Amino acid sequence: MIAAHYAALQVVAPLIAAPLCVLLRRGIPAWLVTVAISWIALAIAIQLLIQVLATGTISYELGGWAAPWGIEYRVDSVNAFVLLIVSGISAVTAPYAHKTVVKEIPEDRHYLFYAAYLLCLTGLLGIAITGDAFNVFVFLEISSLSSYVLISLGSERKALTAAYQYLVMGTIGATFFLIGVGLIYAMTGTLNMADIATRLDAVENTRTVLAAFAFITVGLGLKLALFPLHLWLPNAYAYAPSAVTVLLAATATKVAIYTMLRFVFTLFGSDFALDVTFLAEFLMALALVGVFAASITAIFQNNVKRMLAYSSVAQVGYMLLGVSFFSVTGLTGGIVHLFNHAMMKGALFMALGAVFYRLGSVHIDRMRGLGKQMPLTMFAFVLGGLSLIGLPLTVGFISKWYLILAALERGWWPIAGLILLSSLLAVAYIWRVVEAAYFRDPATHHPRATEAPPALLVPTWILVLANFYFGIDTSVTVGIADNAAKVLLGSGG
Amino acid sequence: MRHHVILRVIAKLGIPFIVLFALYVQFHGDFGPGGGFQAGVIFGAAFILYALIFGLDNALKVAPMNLVITFIAVGLLVFAGVGVARQVSRLRRARRQFRRRTASRHPARRARSRDHGRRGHDRDLLHLRGPGPVAVEFLIGHYNYWIFIFLMMLGFYVVVARGNLVKKIIGLNIFQASVFLLYISIGKVLGGTAPIIIDGGGPVTYSNPLPHVLILTAIVVGVATTALGLSLVIRINEAYGTIEEDEINDMDQEP
Incomplete structure (x- = not known):
């Protein structure tokens, strides 16, 4: 009975829990609700994924309204994977959040923080699960509005300007997206994605559809921090509360990339994108420039959170690079990197959150000598960093392996070379932190820091170990990503 | 006051x-x-x-x-x-009944299914055809879209060019409002009336109500964004003592 409603529950559970948190009025009960709901969401996502892999696409009609007219939730292996990433990260972040929230946010706002957290989760899961183009916009705004709130709760005043900047750019992005959806509706008379996909073929060569395509790609480009539309991201990630940075860095841009994949491949179709538009060349160029520009900028950052935020922009570049090959291998690399990047950035930002918890700062000078004072935290950071660089046995290696394979498949040697070269840039910025933490003496005027509490270390290490587990046993992640890539390119699955 | x-x-x-x-x-x-x-x-x-x-x-x-x-x-x-x-x-039977009812009576469905039937050149909103009088007709006939484009660019310009944070929010509002016009224009059927079903009445031409519903949602989103944006501006004013972007940037550079 309830199994038939998993698709709806995935979104409804956090949505209903959010106002409950507000009514509870206390930080700790609200936190417990958040943790419980995050775990329930993860359980549902796993169930959905198993169901999809066993029986194929799940279609769920909301309120019993038949598909092209009512809103349909449609789960295939692509978004089942995204649901797993989002709910999985949330399931680890929610338990982690409590300690950092107590430290960083005034007590009277704790329950509101968790309410916003759950709304953000609702939005992210909703974008991933829905099969209705306008519904995507609604969920996009639910997740965005709540993430502006979450970012503005950061302890520095720069968090406010970062949230404001994100609000302005995010709203422009979402409105562009809305214009695109409106133009599609004008041409096809439908909002259901599957329905749009069949109807767009007939009107494909009109200027309206081209305009819609442009608006949607640019709008989503803003949301997913496509270089050079990434300007909101570094400050937003750097000044948000630690738990928020973990959640957003590991999920928000991924969901936006998923939406772009969905629109480009399922709605417009890869043929349209390749033949009529220059999306492939455009994405590849921007992705490569983004990887290098953002990585180089990251090297010069002294705020380590900001450094990793720039690194996130670079990593988005890798994902889009994978997409821009328009081949199964490339897409597999891109999609598997959605998951892998969530694991590595989740682990790194969690370790940084633990540092911030003890030091109240993540400035690179303050982290001197931290390797001895917080050995477990810093070791987690180092392992996460190795994964980011792409060392064999870590998830980062798997992603880059597939990206390079995809480049070689097309015979594009220089691009494979550039991917390797860019990894060296990651070595450079991670090394700066390692050098400070292990090879410098701590500044004497600061008190010695002690190891982070287990409540922070356990989630961090879960993600660090996940980096290695999924780096060694790739059958699950690459298997699903490969299946998803085939679904997107329409060659079965 | x-x-x-x-x-x-x-x-x-x-x-x-x-x-x-x-x-x-x-x-x-x-x-x-x-x-x-x-x-x-x-x-x-x-x-x-x-x-x-x-x-x-x-x-x-x-x-x-x-x-x-x-x-x-x-x-x-x-x-x-x-x-x-x-x-x-919901019971199964109720569901089936509901479906039958919506199939015959839901106006959005009828409007949309009729929309599907409309095809051909006038669906292509941005397609310019030929020079001369046709182009003039195109310019005048699509005046609502020109207003949309004008408002969109105006709002966008204000967001980009103004340094005052409140003015940026106003620009954002104009920008969003332009999209509302776009949607409403799309839904309008020439000579159409309000989509209200009158029992016993014959078939009537009515405008597509769906874009209005969508835009109602978008307006709510816009209001929420504006409210959140303005409350952020208030907090920024408390923290920095100014709402001018340049001054805020200068203050952030200092330490």
């Missing part, structure tokens, strides 16, 4: 009627277009008027912050609860 006797007296007289009218719209909503949504807006307007005239402190005495927060949460719960309750209590 506290020293303006006229405003105070008029507001005091008006507010009960505004609330009464809101309740009227609320309970009449079942029988006419609109309903709860507009009623809520009118109801809220009464409180905003009170806050504007008598000051925020007095308004907070009438509606304390805790009460407001609780109301928001309960409202969302009721809203989501209705959906869930319907889903839970």
